[in-house]
Every structure is written in structure tokens, then in C-alpha cells.
Amino acid sequence: xxxxxxxxxxxxxxxxxDARLVQExxxxxxxxxxxxxxxxxxxxxxxxxRQGKYADSPRPDIVLLDLNMPRVDGRQVxxxxxxxxxxxxxxxxxxxxxxxxKDVEACYKAGANAYIxxxxxxxAFMNVxxxxxxxxxxxxxxxxx
Numbered sequence: 001x002x003x004x005x006x007x008x009x010x011x012x013x014x015x016x017x018d019a020r021l022v023q024e025x026x027x028x029x030x031x032x033x034x035x036x037x038x039x040x041x042x043x044x045x046x047x048x049x050r051q052g053k054y055a056d057s058p059r060p061d062i063v064l065l066d067l068n069m070p071r072v073d074g075r076q077v078x079x080x081x082x083x084x085x086x087x088x089x090x091x092x093x094x095x096x097x098x099x100x101x102k103d104v105e106a107c108y109k110a111g112a113n114a115y116i117x118x119x120x121x122x123x124a125f126m127n128v129x130x131x132x133x134x135x136x137x138x139x140x141x142x143x144x145x
Contacts, residue, residue: 007033010060012044012077013095014069018118018125022064022095025129034058041072045080048087060090062136065112067096067103075106082111093132 009026013019019037026033036057038044044065047054063081067074074094081087091113096103099117107115116132119125 007062008058008060009033009035010044010047010063011035011037012039012041012063012069012074013037013066014039015066018066021122021125022129025126026133028130036060040069041074041077044077045072048081048090049084062091062093064093064095067094067098067107075103075110078107078110078112091136093136095132 011019011022013022016039019039023035023037026035036047038047043054044063046052047057048060048063050057065074065077074096078092078094081090081092088111092111093114093116094103094107094112095116095118097118097120104115116128119128
């Protein structure tokens with residue numbers, strides 16, 4: 001990973017409160033990053049494929065993906081990303097309220113790199129995001145595209 005440039009993070013989350021908490025926790029981290037936020041799967045796929053108004057969008061280094069969203073849900077976004085030769089190498093972390101084993105298994109089977117269940121408690125939620133930040137951006141080497 002080229003540390004000279006900021007890390008591009010795409011947050012796909014329809015709950016604005018949760019998206020804001022993720023953004024605040026990531027901004028508080030020690031890693032220089034650029035955050036993009038979209039509220040549904042249709043917009044996320046257009047952004048990732050650089051279509052329409054997203055023609056100049058940055059390629060994300062990692063995607064934080066909620067599963068339950070309007071129009072196209074996160075499960076379908078994950079499947080489409082992992083079947084697209086141009087997108088399949090982008091790490092995807094499911095960040096969702098669902099702790100259902102069937103969702104966990106389906107996400108990993110579809111190619112998710114990690115699955116995080118959002119805590120309902122504010123402090124626990126912030127700690128989860130900070131731990132995510134430390135692991136993915138201090139320990140893991142992301143693909144450099």
C-alpha cells in the first residue's frame with residue numbers, strides 16, 4: 001500500500017446516523033483517508049463502475065457495506081463486485097446489524113473479506129470501528145491499484 005496517498009474508503013450505508021458514526025470514528029483514527037458515502041446499492045455499483053455522475057469517482061481501497069438497504073441490497077452488491085473482474089480485488093467488509101448465521105455464511109461464500117455486526121451501544125460501536133481502522137489500515141496490506 002502506498003502510504004503517501006490517502007486510503008479511499010467507500011461506506012455504503014442507508015442509516016445516516018450509522019454512516020456518520022463510522023465517518024467520525026475513521027476521522028479520529030491516525031490514518032489519512034478519504035471517505036465516500038452512498039445510501040443504496042444502485043448508487044454504490046454506479047460509483048464502483050464509474051458510471052454517470054460517478055465517472056470521476058476514486059477507486060476504493062476498501063468498501064464498508066451494509067446488507068439491508070433499499071433498491072439493491074448489500075448482498076447483491078457484494079455478489080456483483082466479486083463477479084466483476086475490475087472490482088473483485090477490492091476488499092469488502094460487511095458492516096451490518098444482522099448477526100444471523102445465514103447472513104454471515106452467505107457473505108463469506110460470496111467473497112466478503114470480513115463480517116462485522118454493528119453493536120447497538122454507541123461506545124461499543126465506536127470501539128468496533130476504531131479496531132477495524134487499526135487492523136485494516138495499520139496491519140493489513142491492501143492491494144495497490
